[in-house]
Amino acid sequence: MTTQALSSLLQRASIDDHEEVLQSSIAALAKSKSDLRAQHVKAVALLKLDRYDDCLRVFEEAGDGLKKTAALEYAYVLYKSGQLESAIDVVSRLAGDRGALHLEAQASYRSEKFRRAAEIYDELFQAEASQLNEENDLRINAWATDAQLQWKGYPEFVRHNRPTRxxxxxxxxxxxxxxLSIAKGEFRQGEVLLKRAKELCRTSEDLTPEDRNAELLPIAVQQLYVLLRQGKSEEAQSVLEEISVKEIPELSTRKIAQTNITLARGASANPFALYKALHETPETPDSDKLFDYQDNITTGNSHAADLLVQKYDGIIRSTSKALSQAAYPSTEPRAGLLSVYNAAAHARGETGTKALKSILAALENRPKDIGLALTAVQLYVAAGNTTSAITTLEKTLQLLDESTSEQDKAVRFNPGLLGILVSLYKLEGRKVQIRSELAKAATYWQSQAEPPASLLRAAAASLLHSDDRSDLVMAGDLFKSLYQKDTKDRFSVAGYVASQATLDYSKVQAQVDSLPSVAELISGVNVSSLESAGISPSSSANAAAAAALAGARKRPSANKEDRGTKRVRKSRFPKDYDPSKTADPERWLPLRDRSSYRPKGRKGKQRAAERTQGGVVSEKAEESTVSSAAQQKPQGGGGGANSKKKKKGKR
Structure with a gap:
C-alpha cells in the first residue's frame, strides 16, 4: 500500500477500525521501513488499542524523527507506561499546545507534582475552552488536585472550599x-458527599451498566474507609457487601480495598490471618502505583503484620536494603518509616529501656539516621528521661552541623525536626537554647528560595525576648521580610514594631498608627461572661490586678482587735479536733515537762525526783558529778617541767 492509498484509507476510517488501520500501516512499512507517516499511523493505532508497550517499541525503533514529528503521542505513551518524568520533559517543550498542557497536568498529577498541576489547570481555566466537555473535565481534575494538595500537606495552595451548585x-x-473533605479530616461531610456521588452515579444516563459498576466500586471503597474512621461498624458492614475486590480493575484501588476490608472484618485478631490477607494483592505496576502517602500506609501495615508474626530478620533485611537505596540522611516520611520498623525489628518485641539497647547500637552504625534517632528520643521521653532524649538528638544534629553537604544542612534545619528539639527544650525550660536554635535555623532558611514562614515567625518571636541588640535587629529583619511577602500580616507588623521600638522608634512611627488599638481589640470581649463560663484570668493578669489595687487593700488596722480572725483550713486541724472543747495550754511542752506527767517505775520516779526543783539532793550523785568534772578539767599551777607540749600537725 502506498502512502497516498494509506491517506485515502485514513480519511474513510472510523473510530471502530483501529485494527484495520494498524494492519494497513504494517503493510506499508513492509515496503518502506522508513516511511515516517506510516510509522506515525501505526503508533496512533497502537495507542487506540491500548497496546502501550508495542507503541513505545515503535518509537524507539523509529528514532528521533518520529519522536519529533509525533511528540505529543510519544509523551502520551511515556505517560501511560509509567515514565512520568520523561513524559513531562517531552511535553513541556510543546509550547502553545492545549493538548500538551492537559497531558503535562496529568503527568504532573501522577508524579505528585500537584502544585504544578494546579497551575496548569488554572491556566487552562483562564483561557477559552476549545471543546464542549473540557470545562467539566477541568473542574473535575481541579478538585482532584486540591484533594491531593491537602493530603500531601499543602493546604495553603488549595483553591476550593465548598462545592458549588x-x-x-x-x-x-x-x-x-x-x-478533599476527607483529607481535611471532615469525615461527616465526606460521608454526605459520597452518598450523593453514589446516587448520581447510579442514576446517570451517560454510563453503561458495566461502566456504572466500575465507577461505583471506588466510591464504595472510599465510603468504607470513612465509616471505619467514624466507628460506624454496622454501616460499614452493609457497604462491605457491595464491594467485590476481584472486580476492581485497578490494582492500586484493589490493594486499598483489600486492606480496608481486612480491617473491617476484624482479621487483626489473628496475626497470621492478617499477614496472609495483607499480602494477597500483588504489587502495583509503575503505571498504576499508589501515591506516596498511600504507599507509606500500606508499607507500614505490611511491616506491622511482619512484626506480629515475628519475621524480625526479614524486616531487617528488607528495610536495610531499601534504606541503602534511599537518600541518607533524609527527613522523607518513607525513610523515617523504614527506620522505625528496622529499629522495631532489632528490638525483637522488647519495649522501653530494654528496646533502647539494640536501637542505640543500630544508631551507632547509622548516626545520621533521623528515624532511628527519633525512635530513641521517643523511648527516652516515654521513660521520663528528657535529658537523655535531648542528648541523643543533639548528637545527631551536631554531626549534621559539622557536615559540608547541602543535603545534611537541609536535614539539620528541617522545621519538623527543629520543632521536636524546641519542644524538648521547653520541657526543661531551656529558653536560651531555644532562642539560639531558632536563630541559626532562620539564618539558614533566609538564604534559601522558599523559607518556611512558620519557622521564621517562631524565630522572630523568640528573638524579641532577648536583651541582645543583635538579636533584636535580626528579629526586625525577619518580621520585615515576612511583611514584604504578606502586607496584610498584622503579626509581622506588630513584631517589627516591637523589635525596633527600643532601638529607633522613628522607624516604626508609621507602622504603629496602622495597628489596631487595644480598645479596638478588646471591644468585643465580655469579661464577666468569660469568668462565668469558667475561664479564669491568667497569672500575669492576676499579678497586674493585685499591683493596681495594692494601695486600696494594704490598709493597716488601728487596733489588734479590729483585725479579722484568720481562717484555718480543715486540713490543718487534727483528726480528733473538737471545737467545743478547750485545748490543753501545755500541748506545746514536751511530755515530761507537763504537769500531768507521771513517770512509771523506780528509775523513772528517781529521775523525776532529781529534776524536781527544791527537792532532796543525793550526796552520791553530787560527789560523782564533782569527780567527773575534776577529771575533765586540765591541770594548772606552777612547775610544768614534766608537761609536754603537743606538737602541731596532723592528728
Whole structure:
C-alpha cells in the first residue's frame, strides 16, 4: 500500500477500525521501513488499542524523527507506561499546545507534582475552552488536585472550599469534593458527599451498566474507609457487601480495598490471618502505583503484620536494603518509616529501656539516621528521661552541623525536626537554647528560595525576648521580610514594631498608627461572661490586678482587735479536733515537762525526783558529778617541767 492509498484509507476510517488501520500501516512499512507517516499511523493505532508497550517499541525503533514529528503521542505513551518524568520533559517543550498542557497536568498529577498541576489547570481555566466537555473535565481534575494538595500537606495552595451548585451536578466532581473533605479530616461531610456521588452515579444516563459498576466500586471503597474512621461498624458492614475486590480493575484501588476490608472484618485478631490477607494483592505496576502517602500506609501495615508474626530478620533485611537505596540522611516520611520498623525489628518485641539497647547500637552504625534517632528520643521521653532524649538528638544534629553537604544542612534545619528539639527544650525550660536554635535555623532558611514562614515567625518571636541588640535587629529583619511577602500580616507588623521600638522608634512611627488599638481589640470581649463560663484570668493578669489595687487593700488596722480572725483550713486541724472543747495550754511542752506527767517505775520516779526543783539532793550523785568534772578539767599551777607540749600537725 502506498502512502497516498494509506491517506485515502485514513480519511474513510472510523473510530471502530483501529485494527484495520494498524494492519494497513504494517503493510506499508513492509515496503518502506522508513516511511515516517506510516510509522506515525501505526503508533496512533497502537495507542487506540491500548497496546502501550508495542507503541513505545515503535518509537524507539523509529528514532528521533518520529519522536519529533509525533511528540505529543510519544509523551502520551511515556505517560501511560509509567515514565512520568520523561513524559513531562517531552511535553513541556510543546509550547502553545492545549493538548500538551492537559497531558503535562496529568503527568504532573501522577508524579505528585500537584502544585504544578494546579497551575496548569488554572491556566487552562483562564483561557477559552476549545471543546464542549473540557470545562467539566477541568473542574473535575481541579478538585482532584486540591484533594491531593491537602493530603500531601499543602493546604495553603488549595483553591476550593465548598462545592458549588455546578459541582454537585456530576458524580465525579462530588466524589473529588468528598476526597478533599476527607483529607481535611471532615469525615461527616465526606460521608454526605459520597452518598450523593453514589446516587448520581447510579442514576446517570451517560454510563453503561458495566461502566456504572466500575465507577461505583471506588466510591464504595472510599465510603468504607470513612465509616471505619467514624466507628460506624454496622454501616460499614452493609457497604462491605457491595464491594467485590476481584472486580476492581485497578490494582492500586484493589490493594486499598483489600486492606480496608481486612480491617473491617476484624482479621487483626489473628496475626497470621492478617499477614496472609495483607499480602494477597500483588504489587502495583509503575503505571498504576499508589501515591506516596498511600504507599507509606500500606508499607507500614505490611511491616506491622511482619512484626506480629515475628519475621524480625526479614524486616531487617528488607528495610536495610531499601534504606541503602534511599537518600541518607533524609527527613522523607518513607525513610523515617523504614527506620522505625528496622529499629522495631532489632528490638525483637522488647519495649522501653530494654528496646533502647539494640536501637542505640543500630544508631551507632547509622548516626545520621533521623528515624532511628527519633525512635530513641521517643523511648527516652516515654521513660521520663528528657535529658537523655535531648542528648541523643543533639548528637545527631551536631554531626549534621559539622557536615559540608547541602543535603545534611537541609536535614539539620528541617522545621519538623527543629520543632521536636524546641519542644524538648521547653520541657526543661531551656529558653536560651531555644532562642539560639531558632536563630541559626532562620539564618539558614533566609538564604534559601522558599523559607518556611512558620519557622521564621517562631524565630522572630523568640528573638524579641532577648536583651541582645543583635538579636533584636535580626528579629526586625525577619518580621520585615515576612511583611514584604504578606502586607496584610498584622503579626509581622506588630513584631517589627516591637523589635525596633527600643532601638529607633522613628522607624516604626508609621507602622504603629496602622495597628489596631487595644480598645479596638478588646471591644468585643465580655469579661464577666468569660469568668462565668469558667475561664479564669491568667497569672500575669492576676499579678497586674493585685499591683493596681495594692494601695486600696494594704490598709493597716488601728487596733489588734479590729483585725479579722484568720481562717484555718480543715486540713490543718487534727483528726480528733473538737471545737467545743478547750485545748490543753501545755500541748506545746514536751511530755515530761507537763504537769500531768507521771513517770512509771523506780528509775523513772528517781529521775523525776532529781529534776524536781527544791527537792532532796543525793550526796552520791553530787560527789560523782564533782569527780567527773575534776577529771575533765586540765591541770594548772606552777612547775610544768614534766608537761609536754603537743606538737602541731596532723592528728
Amino acid at each position: 455546578e459541582d454537585l451536578e456530576a458524580f465525579e466532581t462530588v466524589y473529588n469534593a468528598a476526597c
